[in-house]
Amino acid sequence: MPGKTASQARGNISIDVEECKGCGLCVESCPPKCLELAHELSSYGVHPARYTGQGCTGCGICFYCCPEPGAIIVYRLAPPPKAVPVQQGGEHAAAL
């Protein structure tokens, strides 16, 4: 769940369970595949997306694929690593 996991990860995300409709587009789109649909149902009867807790690069792709305006918040590690080649996230990660 969002919060204090993956201290090494470059990014982190939080998902508003009340806003998520469980469409799964973020899970499909996430380049490092660090999102999943929860087994539990939300109060709206859908399986909301959640962060597996590791591997987020903070690329923001999930944010742009998500149709809900405020369901996802993407965080990045404050001092960005210097000149680290983009390994995860595909060729377009740099554009983000």
Added chain:
Amino acid sequence: MAEERVSVGDLKVSTNGYEIAHSKSEVFYPEYERKADLKHQTHYCPGCGHGVAHKLIAEAIEDLGLQDQTILVSPVGCSVFAYYYFDVGNVQVAHGRAPAAATGLKRACPDKIVIAYQGDGDLAAIGTAEIVHAANRGEKITVFFVNNAIYGMTGGQMAPTTLVGQKSTTSPWGRRPVNEGFPLHMAELLATLEAPVYIERVALSDNKNIMKARRAVRKALEIQRAGTGFSFVEILSPCPTIWGKDPVEARKWVAEKMIPSFPLNVFRDRKVEIPTNNEPPRKTVAELVGGAKPAETSRPQHRHHFRDLGIKIAGFGGQGVLLLGQLLAETGMREGLEVSWLPSYGPEMRSGSAHCHVCLSKERIGSPLISRPNVLVAMNELSLRKFAAQVLPGGIIIYGREHLPEDLALPQVQVVCIPASEIADKLGSAKVANVVMMGALLEETECLSPATVMQVLEAKVKNPALLEIDRKALDAGRTYIDHMVAVGAVTQADGFAQ
């Protein structure tokens, strides 16, 4: 709400060394006043492309700093509720008319950013004319066209953009070009016009294309901010619910089926110089229709003892109701008044009731529509009954029959009855009943000078015999009313009492 915002701001400073890279745009309302509950969710289905398109537009508006200058025109369709989400100026318009409304908004407020957001049923079906003409005029607006190849809100009918072979409720065996034609390619179609500046088609089919869409949306708004011209972005968008697919499949369907039929491309990206010379001659309407300026004429000045006068003229179609209105308006124009004439056309014109509104005013006229007339000229009983109650208290009704209907009491207004048709018949032409009414109107209200009316008639009526009858009719109408005036009235130079 305010507290939440503060906490988000705090997060931005420090959450284990993380700072917010992407979050809900400030251009969205913090809560949507759509329903009592569900205030934090949009009404779109899971996986709907509208949400993504909204997000891209909101982000571009925020990043370009246009939030307080933007007017968003919501369409009819699933995105009709865009005004619940975007914290900008919002207008919701009739089906397909967003480019027309946006044209008006942009011309009235050229410093605002006017965005028309439309679906394919809205833009490519009922609104085809509006978008084509707005683009052709090169209106400096931005149109976002969300194309999902189907009517989504109404339950999946075939749209003009439905693919060949695609099943819908109204093409259950798949769209057949022989019967339903081919999909309409709006981006290509608009790119054949000269005026548009920027036309691109993008797709919400995968990560890469979504990021391209993001750039296209931004560019379209930048073009409008620079005032360069008409910008149009077609966004191929998934509709999982109506397509009967899950959101991930639907997105693949965009890539695999829609993009081959609607190729992604920049169809237009150039600066267009639209010539702005040939200023129209600045003439007044009076000059254009041949009415002379008041100062140049030698006719006696008529004293207009009103500030503005609303006159409604009603009767059967064919009685010369509209012509009488025109005569009044043109006479007023010749006497230097502001005038307007608003006819009611339509199926009522022949042997039904017709009416028109005439405003005579010393000041500029706000609206040509008169809901409460000062004067009603009713040529028949039907019109009298229809409009008598609208006349302002203290107003005048001129009724074209000898007596009021016995069951009709009109205590608040002054009623003058004149058997106009009978008088016209005696003069030799039933057609001049309206001129008889005109005479009665002039004599009763003294709103305009009879001499000017004759000048207008002389300019309009070419047949000398008919003109003579008109002259007699005008006099007859005046004489009839003159005989009804109160004792003590002073006779004027023209022989009529005042």
